[in-house]
Amino acid sequence: MGTQESDEQAGGTGRRALLGAAVLGAGGAVLGPSGTARAADTRHGGGHGGNGGHGGGVKSLPVPTVIGHRGASGHRPEHTFGAYELALDMGADIVEAGDLVPTKDGHLVCRHEPEIGGTTDVADHPGFADRRRTKQLDGSPVTGWFTEDFTLAELKTLRATERIPANRPHNTLYDGRWEIPTFEEVLRWQNEQTRRRGKQVWIYPELKHPTYFRKLGLGTEERLARLLRKYGKDRKNSPVIIQSFEPTSIQRMNRLVGNPLAVLLSGAKSRPWDFVETGDPRTTADLVTPKGLKEIASYAQGIGPTLDLIIPKDSAGRLTEPTTLVRDAHRAGLILHPYTMRNENPFLPADFRKGSDPDAYGDAFRAFRTYFATGIDGIFTDHPDTGVLAREDFVNK
Numbered sequence: 001m002g003t004q005e006s007d008e009q010a011g012g013t014g015r016r017a018l019l020g021a022a023v024l025g026a027g028g029a030v031l032g033p034s035g036t037a038r039a040a041d042t043r044h045g046g047g048h049g050g051n052g053g054h055g056g057g058v059k060s061l062p063v064p065t066v067i068g069h070r071g072a073s074g075h076r077p078e079h080t081f082g083a084y085e086l087a088l089d090m091g092a093d094i095v096e097a098g099d100l101v102p103t104k105d106g107h108l109v110c111r112h113e114p115e116i117g118g119t120t121d122v123a124d125h126p127g128f129a130d131r132r133r134t135k136q137l138d139g140s141p142v143t144g145w146f147t148e149d150f151t152l153a154e155l156k157t158l159r160a161t162e163r164i165p166a167n168r169p170h171n172t173l174y175d176g177r178w179e180i181p182t183f184e185e186v187l188r189w190q191n192e193q194t195r196r197r198g199k200q201v202w203i204y205p206e207l208k209h210p211t212y213f214r215k216l217g218l219g220t221e222e223r224l225a226r227l228l229r230k231y232g233k234d235r236k237n238s239p240v241i242i243q244s245f246e247p248t249s250i251q252r253m254n255r256l257v258g259n260p261l262a263v264l265l266s267g268a269k270s271r272p273w274d275f276v277e278t279g280d281p282r283t284t285a286d287l288v289t290p291k292g293l294k295e296i297a298s299y300a301q302g303i304g305p306t307l308d309l310i311i312p313k314d315s316a317g318r319l320t321e322p323t324t325l326v327r328d329a330h331r332a333g334l335i336l337h338p339y340t341m342r343n344e345n346p347f348l349p350a351d352f353r354k355g356s357d358p359d360a361y362g363d364a365f366r367a368f369r370t371y372f373a374t375g376i377d378g379i380f381t382d383h384p385d386t387g388v389l390a391r392e393d394f395v396n397k
Helices: 002-022 081-088 126-132 170-172 183-197 210-215 219-228 245-255 271-279 290-296 325-331 366-370 384-396
Strands: 065-068 101-103 108-110 133-137 140-144 242-244 261-265 303-306 377-380
Touching: 065 081, 065 261, 065 384, 081 183, 101 219, 108 219, 140 245, 170 384, 210 219, 210 245, 210 271, 219 245, 242 245, 245 271, 290 325, 290 384, 366 377, 377 384
Parallel strands: 065 377, 242 261, 261 303
Antiparallel strands: 101 108, 133 140
16 A cells, blocks of 8 residues: 555545544544544443444444534524524534535525525525526526526525425515625634534535536636635534535545545436446445445535435335435545424424324424434435434433
8 A cells, every 4th residue: 555545544534534523522422442433431332223233233222422413403594503503402413504605706505506586585685586497406497586697695685484384384574684694704603603612513514416506617626715714713623514416525525635535326216417427327226335335434524315225115105114324424434414303293204193284393302312313424404403402311311
């Protein structure tokens, strides 16, 4: 093994350690000597979730990290400072502060998608009516208003609104209260919150549709790297974890910065859009094989699979048996942060729903515990308060 390859491998192991230890003070997962995830709290013995006791593998069940998905988006409109701060107040270990998309003049802003008709009041601004159009976004037609057609100054005249009001009518109370944050503002906010709270605040930005934006001449990876370098947050011990659904985007970030990195994984039959563009025939099912996970581990430290890759559902929407993904990913030295747990009935497996009211909560605590028992290292949730309490139940059972 050459010196450069050895250095890269050592750097990857170090970044995995930082990713796993991000919330050590809250009982989060840390890395064992082999570079695989194991629990800081060893009250749970090996064998849980099918991933204990394997040579070089997980030695005990991880105490899961609670990640505020777009903030506390079950309680405030997503990707607003109101949602981000509430997630911290509720005990989230990490805040997903930023689905990053660019403006026309090259600033990175935090929106769920580049189309902002569903998350802002742009439709109420007559002066922007002519910006509404239909575009092909990752192979699908999308109609609305897009961040890349607005300058930052123009976007700052808009206000955030609730994305799914049918499920969260209570969140509409806060429509119009907050601006669209830039990622540079998020980095400054992170520093401020770290000082105010007396402990390091971690964030977990996602690069959205990087191939789409690169074709528009708005490459997002380089912009993100420049911002991280500007604020001294581009190193392996920096409290910023970077994620994307496009593996080649994470490979590019691996060359640009030292931060911990995670590849997001959608449904088993889906193909990352960068694979579609380059003619790579592999699907997510190929990426979650031991061979695929080993490849991911060569440039990333974690994966963010959809929960259905952890425990599939049957045709009635009920959970079946867990897959081997947790075990296989840990054997490859990867941390698992699956997405997304939500409290409302429509988003829960059928096993945990209560009634049919789309705004009513089901048995979210039992759902959390079921996923925690698989040995995952953390979970994205719109309701970090529920996740924190469910973790307490799980750890103390």
